[in-house]
Amino acid sequence: MSEPRATLKDIATKLNISISTVSRALNDHPAINQRTKRKVKSTAKKLNYYPNLLALNLLQKKSHIIGVVVPEITSHFFSSVITGIQDILRPSNYNIIICQSEESYTEEVEILENLMRVGVDGILVSPSSSTKNFDHLRRFKKTGIPIVVFDRDCPGLEVDKVLVDDYDGAFQAVDYLVKSGCKRIAHIGGPLNLSTTKHRLNGYLDALKQHDIPIDKKYIKHVKGFTHEDGIKPAKALLKLENQPDAIFAVNDCIAISAMHAAKMLNLKIPEEISIIGFDDEPHSSYFTPGLSTIWQPVYSMGMLSARILLKRIDNKDEKQKLREEIFKPELVIRASSKKM
Template identity: 35%
Template sequence: MAEKRKITLKDIARDLKLSPSTVSRALNGYPSLSEETIQMVKEYAEKHHYTPNTMAVNFRKNRTSILGMIVPQIVHHFFSTTINGALETAKKHGYSILLAQSYDHLKDEILASQYLLGMGVDGLLISVSNETQEADHLQAFLEEGKPVVQFDKITDFLVGPKLVVDDFEGAYQAVAHLIKQGYRKIAHLSGRMEVKNANARFLGYKKALEDHGLTFNEAWVRPCFDISEQEGYDFTKSLMESPNPPDAIFCITDLVALGSMNYLKSSGYQIPTQVGLMGFSNWMLSDFTTPSLSSVDQFGYTMGSKASEMLIDLLKHQDLGGNELVKLPTELVVRKSSVKG
């Protein structure tokens, strides 16, 4: 049996011998029409289960009620929480989100942005890749009057609102905690220095050492390229096998810290009595490692929700925004991996 065709606005107009524009105005309750006409059209539409073609309406209004969102990795715990926050906030405001990932590569980020722009999204949420050192692909949104809100990983190559956590302060508090626990030779498994949030965490680490009278040792800083568990393992191995090994390690993310923990445990080091360990991000896994991992909570859900609110507010006011930078606070979460006593 053939599927029954969905009734259209033109069908209602034909059956009631009215113009399509009159039917449209009646369905929207225009006061210029008689109450009798409005009632007749609405009753007919309800009886025949008429639903408006939302995509067509939005096309005529030059909007889709869809936001684009690009993150480096969808399965990454921090980004999965930002996605969740952005989705739930967008839904409350009548928007949906079309999601893409860059795999932390500029080439894939460009392709994703071109796809989303072609799909007609109203605006873009993006955490840029580690390779992003230009922004022509993002400027294309602004040229079409579509606002862009950057969050977490940002670039100054694009003028527009940016939302980050206070990476400097979070790193500073993490390292200050390690120092207060009695650690004096603190290494840092960092990110790439050209990436703004990684650089801020490095500077927070360095400042905490200086403020507490400890000498900064460049040999104890190892930049991670992929920000991976394997890098955490390999760099910890090289540090601990060096002539002057550290007694604590502050890692750029919890995933890197997990690799560091795996090496230390497999090599017989006692955490935290011999080596203290600190991550950053406060993944769910941090509670379930042995020992549990101290970390810095960067509140991914809150960041995603706030970024979504910022973009929707720009759309509401038909504004592309200025170059404001909003910083959200972090919170030190102390667990067993960094407490000697």
Template identity: 55%
Template sequence: MKRRPSTITDIAKALNVSASTVSRALHDSPSISRETKDAVMELAKEMNYQPNMLAVSLLNKKTKTIGVIVPEITSYFFATVVSGVQDMVEEAGFKLIICQSNESYEEEKKLIETLSLGRVDGFLISPSSKTTDFTHLDKLRSSGTPIVVFDRDCTDFEADKVLVDDYDGAFQAVEYLIKTKCRRIAHISGPQNLTTCQHRKKGYLDALCKYGMDVESHLMVEVDGFTSEDGEYPTKRLLDLKNIPDAIFAINDAVAIGAMAIIRERGLRIPEDVSVVGFDDEPYSKYFYPSLTSVWQPVYDLGMLSAKILMNHISNDQDDYEYRYELLKPELMIRNSSRPILKSQ
């Protein structure tokens, strides 16, 4: 027969004291003598007593657990975000439950419902690419559960938010390409329901506008995903044009690398014929040939700051709590896939 876990009542019976005395001894209450405390602690160890954490959390109304929902967990970006979150919460004694929505709105809703039943203290959420309705987040917020939205914004939804300035990163990238004398700059953009993709596209367009360059709609191609394969077909379309682009600014590094493969397949040189710039500055980018120029994001800091804000919100029970909006700055990392700026310019 399977042995049941030892309880406070078992310890109390063995020592011929009340269960409340055992409980106070385990919590080092000053009302209990040192002799009784030592006896309780020794027997608890012998009986392999483990506190019922669910009961403790119900009593304290806190589980010290945070739910983290990301579109996917295998990429460098989200894995690094989670690492930053982990390092921030661990010292404070919080634990994480990490889930991926697989870019599914329905899955995202289910995960929130499931984790809410488990009484997590708060949520860190990066919405899926299919999430356009935030009713499920409204419901969560109305229940009093703190939420921090990170990386991907939820427009018109009020919450703590930690984002990267995607607009500025894209503007930096395209401005640099213009300064290297590129004149037909294409953009492979991502799903436009995502604010990250919207802001990167706007940065691209505004950089062209600042330097008086024409916006050519056939040089802009939107893709549904963020993989290398998603960079191949649009690049084929762009290289089939009568006047091919002399530069491609891609929504992320994976798409940029897919584009580079097709450029080489067509017998063109990078960057002499076509410059390529990505976004994210994935670790592998510097090891490609040629090494990829990309926009670096402070991903680890994104995770740490998001977690810090959430923990502050969890501990703040005031009704007049003010939401925070943090925008972290990216930086262009110039490598060999784009032309250099000539010193005479």
């Protein structure tokens, strides 16, 4: 029942013509007779012929495959970026291979080696939180295959970048908290070698400074991972401080939700006793009680732009073009988890 795949040769043999004629007929080459074309096309259909991309790729030295390297796909953030990427790449006839580093540097190195072997035409990378050194990306870059880094920056690596102004987002959030009357604003940040985390922390610090609020180290905690569980402990620690904070700015929505949960367990009123603001604006976030105030970022657009930039690089591989660094602006979304101004 399972017939092996038909090839050009099969069609050629059946019709008693040469392989090249068959190839040209299928590609609508002008030099081929209309009658021949019709014959070829109908037998191609009958034999269930599909061109073998493998062979074509080998010939063209192009795999038509793009590698996408992300820490994980289970978060709404990355799965949305990927959707944006796909929606651009698919119409251009590129397939994508998605690889999850699971926040591990060694995994990431292996993934890049694998992608080189596969012969991808380009890669889109958001590095893991344990990646401090970008030599594996430099090695990749040396082969001449274009790289676009998105969301999480790789400082010092000279490639195209599509980022978000995390500093600004954090600044907006904390500025709002101050203006709404919060005095003791805490921050739960992420792993410090992530550019996003670092910038959000800096935004937090600078917003406080701007309002002449002294920075108190005991109000700053860091999580190792980005799951709910990771957030509970630092949130509790903050809320049990002698001088309990009256606001928490969390590194993302997941952690903010943990903080809300912890606050509720301690019977604190949100936002009267404690304001909470997150980062990401996940679809769930507005459905919590109270609705989570957060920083929205244009996730899908980020995916699309990254993909577009990569495509351009691939198409104009030889031409030396200036490196691009696009930075999206995030927006503050105020819901019920933070006091009104």
